[in-house]
Amino acid sequence: MSLDYIDGPKLKKLLEAGVETLFEHKEEVDDLNVFPVPDGDTGTNMYLTFQAALREALKAQDDVKSILEAAAQGALMGARGNSGVITSQFFRGFAKGVGNAKKLGIPEIADGIAGASALAYQAVRKPVEGTMLTVVREAGEKAKALVGKKIKLEEFLMTVFEHAEVVLQKTPEMLPTLKQTGVVDAGGKGILFFFQGVIEGYKGKTLKRKLAEEKSVIKSASSYTEGEISLVDFAFQYCTEFILQGKNLKVEEIKKDLSPHGDSMLVVGDENTVKIHIHTNNPGLILDYAVRLGDMSEIQISNMVEQSQQRLEKIRQYNNEEELPQEVGLVAVVPGEGLHKIYKSLGVAEVIEGGQTMNPSTEDLYKAVTKVPAKQVIILPNNGNVIMTAGQVGELTEIPVAVVPSKTIPQGISALMAFNPHEGLRENLEAMTRAIGNVVTGEVTFAVRDSQYNGFEIKEGDIMGLKDGDIVCVGKDSTQVLIDLLKQMVEKEDSFITIYYGHDINESEAQATLAKVQDLFPEADVELYYGGQPLYSYILSVE
Amino acid sequence: MVHIVTDSTADLPKKVADAHRISVMPLNLHFGEEILKDGEDIWAEEFYHRLSFEATLPTTSQPSPGEFVDLYRRIAKKGDTVISIHLSEKLSGTINSSRLAGEMLKGEIEVIAVDSSFVTMPLALVVLEAAKAAQEGRAVEEILSRIEWTQRNMAFYFTVGSLEHLHRTGRIGKATTLLGNLLSIRPILSIKDGLIVPVEKFRGNSNRLDHRFLDLIRADLGADPAEVFIIHANAPDEEKRLEETCRERIPGVKVFSAIAGPIVGVHTGPGAFGLAALPAR
Numbered sequence: 051m052s053l054d055y056i057d058g059p060k061l062k063k064l065l066e067a068g069v070e071t072l073f074e075h076k077e078e079v080d081d082l083n084v085f086p087v088p089d090g091d092t093g094t095n096m097y098l099t100f101q102a103a104l105r106e107a108l109k110a111q112d113d114v115k116s117i118l119e120a121a122a123q124g125a126l127m128g129a130r131g132n133s134g135v136i137t138s139q140f141f142r143g144f145a146k147g148v149g150n151a152k153k154l155g156i157p158e159i160a161d162g163i164a165g166a167s168a169l170a171y172q173a174v175r176k177p178v179e180g181t182m183l184t185v186v187r188e189a190g191e192k193a194k195a196l197v198g199k200k201i202k203l204e205e206f207l208m209t210v211f212e213h214a215e216v217v218l219q220k221t222p223e224m225l226p227t228l229k230q231t232g233v234v235d236a237g238g239k240g241i242l243f244f245f246q247g248v249i250e251g252y253k254g255k256t257l258k259r260k261l262a263e264e265k266s267v268i269k270s271a272s273s274y275t276e277g278e279i280s281l282v283d284f285a286f287q288y289c290t291e292f293i294l295q296g297k298n299l300k301v302e303e304i305k306k307d308l309s310p311h312g313d314s315m316l317v318v319g320d321e322n323t324v325k326i327h328i329h330t331n332n333p334g335l336i337l338d339y340a341v342r343l344g345d346m347s348e349i350q351i352s353n354m355v356e357q358s359q360q361r362l363e364k365i366r367q368y369n370n371e372e373e374l375p376q377e378v379g380l381v382a383v384v385p386g387e388g389l390h391k392i393y394k395s396l397g398v399a400e401v402i403e404g405g406q407t408m409n410p411s412t413e414d415l416y417k418a419v420t421k422v423p424a425k426q427v428i429i430l431p432n433n434g435n436v437i438m439t440a441g442q443v444g445e446l447t448e449i450p451v452a453v454v455p456s457k458t459i460p461q462g463i464s465a466l467m468a469f470n471p472h473e474g475l476r477e478n479l480e481a482m483t484r485a486i487g488n489v490v491t492g493e494v495t496f497a498v499r500d501s502q503y504n505g506f507e508i509k510e511g512d513i514m515g516l517k518d519g520d521i522v523c524v525g526k527d528s529t530q531v532l533i534d535l536l537k538q539m540v541e542k543e544d545s546f547i548t549i550y551y552g553h554d555i556n557e558s559e560a561q562a563t564l565a566k567v568q569d570l571f572p573e574a575d576v577e578l579y580y581g582g583q584p585l586y587s588y589i590l591s592v593e
Numbered sequence: 594m595v596h597i598v599t600d601s602t603a604d605l606p607k608k609v610a611d612a613h614r615i616s617v618m619p620l621n622l623h624f625g626e627e628i629l630k631d632g633e634d635i636w637a638e639e640f641y642h643r644l645s646f647e648a649t650l651p652t653t654s655q656p657s658p659g660e661f662v663d664l665y666r667r668i669a670k671k672g673d674t675v676i677s678i679h680l681s682e683k684l685s686g687t688i689n690s691s692r693l694a695g696e697m698l699k700g701e702i703e704v705i706a707v708d709s710s711f712v713t714m715p716l717a718l719v720v721l722e723a724a725k726a727a728q729e730g731r732a733v734e735e736i737l738s739r740i741e742w743t744q745r746n747m748a749f750y751f752t753v754g755s756l757e758h759l760h761r762t763g764r765i766g767k768a769t770t771l772l773g774n775l776l777s778i779r780p781i782l783s784i785k786d787g788l789i790v791p792v793e794k795f796r797g798n799s800n801r802l803d804h805r806f807l808d809l810i811r812a813d814l815g816a817d818p819a820e821v822f823i824i825h826a827n828a829p830d831e832e833k834r835l836e837e838t839c840r841e842r843i844p845g846v847k848v849f850s851a852i853a854g855p856i857v858g859v860h861t862g863p864g865a866f867g868l869a870a871l872p873a874r
Binding site for chain 1: 621623628646648652654655657658659660662663686689690693775776777778791793794796797798800801
């Protein structure tokens with residue numbers, strides 16, 4: 051029964067079989083997408099392109115040339131995404147390669163695949179090996195080599211397919227981005243699914259679905275490659291959808307009855323069939339209403355809040371997975387849990403507790419540096435007494451270690467703002483050291499003993515204000531001292547003031563202080579954060 | 594005759610495009626099974642509204658070469674020239690579809706595909722320069738040199754509500770992160786050599802951010818701009834405030850603004866805003 055060539059009617063069937071197999075596997079192909087290639091869903095896009103080709107092909111006359119030309123035209127119009135555009139060139143090239151042949155035998159198919167490869171290579175400005183281009187080119191070369199051999203068409207197709215499979219498995223070796231993720235090229239895989247379907251069709255597999263007529267139903271598995279997610283509060287939580295069949299259904303009436311129960315409502319159809327879509331908090335009520343009007347089918351109720359959370363979770367996971375070992379890592383000496391968190395949030399890998407009262411040892415710093423997953427490390431000592439100790443760490447480690455001479459917590463934060471993970475150690479060291487100069491530091495603490503300084507008579511327990519390490523005001527109340535200190539620090543009206551309140555200040559006290567500062571400096575931008583540092587009621591910066 | 598074509602990621606208001614006889618090729622927005630043509634089947638306002646309740650996350654795709662062939666044939670006669678200016682090739686394959694269409698029309702219509710190396714407002718400014726030159730009846734070479742001048746002198750800075758969107762759709766390098774962001778730091782971004790790049794991390798309130806944008810623009814141009822072009826992804830409050838800041842700071846400045854359409858919105862997420870300017874000639 052098996053003809054050893056493909057004629058027009060057979061060709062249409064094979065195209066259909068190929069597209070069906072691609073459809074069945076398009077989510078697998080989507081999941082092969084390599085981040086961060088800016089090409090959404092390869093499988094879905096290829097399927098849509100193939101489907102457009104098939105639709106036109108089925109409309110064409112029953113001769114090979116018309117079918118191939120119609121398919122090429124369909125693919126050209128329906129091409130989606132980069133993979134789709136390349137696919138459309140495969141179709142054009144295949145049609146061109148086959149030329150005026152009336153039947154597709156081994157030589158014609160070989161010419162077709164070779165033609166597909168040639169045109170696609172022309173279409174891409176900088177062809178990249180290790181992609182679908184390579185797979186099709188190799189398939190074409192194999193096919194050409196088989197021309198004239200005494201084999202059946204089925205064996206020919208299988209041999210070419212198997213070779214293409216082998217090439218696909220090698221794509222990770224050709225493309226570093228594939229190797230990193232440990233996947234084969236998505237476009238190549240898509241083409242092979244199509245090819246697989248064609249072969250199965252040739253062997254007589256029957257079709258399950260009428261693809262060309264069907265509206266493309268796409269349920270993408272790889273939602274993490276897709277667009278927007280927003281943490282909206284859903285006013286209506288359940289997306290409820292179904293088809294209602296009955297007699298004398300009144301679309302307008304249904305709309306009116308349902309609209310008080312939700313939003314995003316869609317009621318379309320005629321008096322026999324109505325499709326209903328609504329976001330509601332009570333799907334039961336909607337179904338109860340509908341069941342009185344007729345028969346329901348394809349009922350789908352989904353919890354949008356849950357979906358949205360799952361999606362967000364997936365995105366987060368995906369974003370975290372991609373963390374590569376950094377070029378330059380950071381270590382900082384920081385007092386207080388609040389400041390620890392802030393420093394961590396700014397990209398510091400290892401935070402060591404310490405500061406004014408407790409200076410870490412070289413060994414403490416060394417241990418922290420060895421924990422950082424980076425090729426080079428920068429230390430932020432954030433204290434004049436730690437800078438020297440930090441300087442010794444580099445002598446103990448195998449990797450280069452540099453010290454940014456930050457003497458205060460705000461200086462460290464300014465330095466972090468200038469940190470650029472794209473740059474190397476030296477560039478970062480320079481930029482971060484320069485950034486230290488952008489900030490004036492204030493500290494509010496208490497005297498541990500009686501003393502005299504800068505003309506101040508200081509008693510044990512007095513509150514002192516320090517500007518860049520110098521005592522500039524003394525008082526009995528920490529908020530008052532903070533304000534006196536700020537008056538000496540703020541030079542421009544529209545300064546940017548950041549206040550980190552310490553362990554001994556509670557939140558309401560801190561908020562009251564913030565309000566006073568805002569009153570006093572109405573033009574300034576003032577931010578308040580919990581630092582949790584011991585001994586220092588307030589640490590502040592003015593920029 | 595010379596025709597100017599761009600794509601919907603230029604975010605050109607329809608009135609402006611029509612007034613300058615610019616033809617706009619829509620990119621596609623996919624909401625699950627639904628495929629919508631940007632600016633034809635869906636508009637910015639509707640898009641941002643849908644975004645707030647849709648369970649499906651949208652994606653985008655470039656127009657097909659065939660759609661370009663149809664567009665070029667519709668607007669141009671045999672022997673005409675089309676200058677087709679598109680978003681950066683490093684962000685989308687749109688220009689590749691345009692190039693392929695051009696090859697297919699060889700001998701019929703001359704298609705010059707230009708990679709603007711930008712997207713959204715800066716792309717619009719490049720296209721408008723070209724369209725003005727075309728309307729003045731300038732020769733092709735002169736139009737192309739105006740395009741080149743505009744590309745070279747563009748100052749453009751923007752920020753996003755969250756970098757997650759650009760990360761997810763692969764439009765910015767993985768290394769550009771702001772982690773937990775406890776200090777409410779915002780990224781200032783720009784477009785360099787066709788890619789979205791981080792410029793600096795910014796701390797402070799929105800008003801200070803506006804001023805920082807204007808500082809950066811002044812540094813690029815060597816002077817305050819006479820015209821500024823604001824673009825926002827459904828951030829009308831930010832847009833309004835930025836406009837006021839511009840007017841307060843630069844007396845007599847002309848301010849134009851536009852909303853970023855669905856395609857740009859998918860990648861930046863809502864809340865992004867920024868501004869572009871060009872030096873005086």
